Amino acid sequence: MTTARARRAVHDRSSLLEVAVGEFITRGYDATSMEDLSRAAGITKSSFYHHFAGKEALLRAALERSLAGLFALLEEPGATDGTPLARLRHIVRGQIAVLQRDLPYVTLLLRVRGNTESERWALEQRRTFDAQIATLVREAVEAGEIRVGVEPALAARLLSGLVNSVVEWYRPGRPGAAQLPDDVARAAFEGILPAAG
Amino acid sequence: MTTARARRAVHDRSSLLEVAVGEFITRGYDATSMEDLSRAAGITKSSFYHHFAGKEALLRAALERSLAGLFALLEEPGATDGTPLARLRHIVRGQIAVLQRDLPYVTLLLRVRGNTESERWALEQRRTFDAQIATLVREAVEAGEIRVGVEPALAARLLSGLVNSVVEWYRPGRPGAAQLPDDVARAAFEGILPAAG
Numbered sequence: 001m002t003t004a005r006a007r008r009a010v011h012d013r014s015s016l017l018e019v020a021v022g023e024f025i026t027r028g029y030d031a032t033s034m035e036d037l038s039r040a041a042g043i044t045k046s047s048f049y050h051h052f053a054g055k056e057a058l059l060r061a062a063l064e065r066s067l068a069g070l071f072a073l074l075e076e077p078g079a080t081d082g083t084p085l086a087r088l089r090h091i092v093r094g095q096i097a098v099l100q101r102d103l104p105y106v107t108l109l110l111r112v113r114g115n116t117e118s119e120r121w122a123l124e125q126r127r128t129f130d131a132q133i134a135t136l137v138r139e140a141v142e143a144g145e146i147r148v149g150v151e152p153a154l155a156a157r158l159l160s161g162l163v164n165s166v167v168e169w170y171r172p173g174r175p176g177a178a179q180l181p182d183d184v185a186r187a188a189f190e191g192i193l194p195a196a197g
Numbered sequence: 198m199t200t201a202r203a204r205r206a207v208h209d210r211s212s213l214l215e216v217a218v219g220e221f222i223t224r225g226y227d228a229t230s231m232e233d234l235s236r237a238a239g240i241t242k243s244s245f246y247h248h249f250a251g252k253e254a255l256l257r258a259a260l261e262r263s264l265a266g267l268f269a270l271l272e273e274p275g276a277t278d279g280t281p282l283a284r285l286r287h288i289v290r291g292q293i294a295v296l297q298r299d300l301p302y303v304t305l306l307l308r309v310r311g312n313t314e315s316e317r318w319a320l321e322q323r324r325t326f327d328a329q330i331a332t333l334v335r336e337a338v339e340a341g342e343i344r345v346g347v348e349p350a351l352a353a354r355l356l357s358g359l360v361n362s363v364v365e366w367y368r369p370g371r372p373g374a375a376q377l378p379d380d381v382a383r384a385a386f387e388g389i390l391p392a393a394g
Contacts (some may be wrong), residue, residue: 188389
């Protein structure tokens with residue numbers, strides 16, 4: 001209680017959302033109460049309810065934010081113009097940039113297992129996003145830009161696995177953060193451990 | 198209750214462990230009680246306690262099993278003899294094979310966040326495993342076998358991320374399961390989406 005009171009109270013919607021996402025990640029969504037959230041934000045429960053209808057509304061807002069970032073990426077010129085391979089490269093770099101910018105939101109999105117309506121909605125949105133990537137991979141194979149090694153669907157899954165695994169260890173301010181989008185793209189297209197020569 | 202009673206009751210240690218791991222994954226470890234586990238196994242709580250001292254003992258046994266599989270891999274001739282690159286290739290293939298064989302156990306291991314003593318022990322073991330891979334990556338770079346693109350530590354993290362991401366979607370009996378170890382190794386060493394030509 002002392003720590004929570006000593007911390008500065010937050011009152012705007014976006015800061016409250018950030019506090020909630022932090023608590024959801026640390027405690028788990030199911031184990032977090034509005035009581036916990038109010039305490040973490042240093043405000044009363046009724047002030048919290050003034051901004052958000054409840055826990056599920058907070059989860060929904062957080063998932064919407066991270067999905068909005070990912071889908072906005074698919075609308076960028078680099079993701080819509082050019083060869084399938086160039087578009088894929090743009091998207092992989094962009095996914096890492098979104099993850100770096102919205103780390104807690106993306107972390108929450110990737111932990112979702114489908115226990116609530118908002119979680120099922122987010123899983124559905126993730127499937128839609130992944131399907132667009134899989135389509136682009138198939139197009140790159142058909143255009144002869146990518147060597148046909150594994151099934152395009154498997155390649156798309158591995159690509160998404162590689163990109164999303166970054167949330168497990170990335171922390172803001174890490175050395176090399178600025179090069180990370182390029183580093184991950186190179187790993188995806190040339191190999192994590194490419195043979196020399 | 199009906200479903201649980203209708204299911205065949207399990208009595209041996211290894212089947213009880215398997216039931217527990219399934220429940221831990223579905224419900225989350227913290228949310229699972231010995232009551233839930235006894236019901237899922239179709240036996241009484243006291244029969245369950247006859248085999249395992251409690252929930253944490255089950256978690257520990259499950260984590261030990263998946264870590265034993267991973268560390269055994271590092272002792273195989275293919276992981277100890279040959280060039281660093283050949284050893285890495287053997288280990289990546291082997292990690293996928295362990296994951297396919299012990300899927301629920303590895304899934305549980307990868308979800309561990311350090312809330313109990315057994316979880317902290319498992320995280321420490323994972324760090325030891327990852328450090329051995331990072332050392333091998335550095336040796337492969339020094340031997341001139343791998344093109345120096347990213348930092349060896351980053352490459353090791355990305356490699357582990359790629360390999361471990363397979364638990365998110367792999368299910369036993371999937372078509373292509375037998376080739377998966379080779380497919381993932383190729384993706385790691387040549388690229389998930391290698392340029393043609």
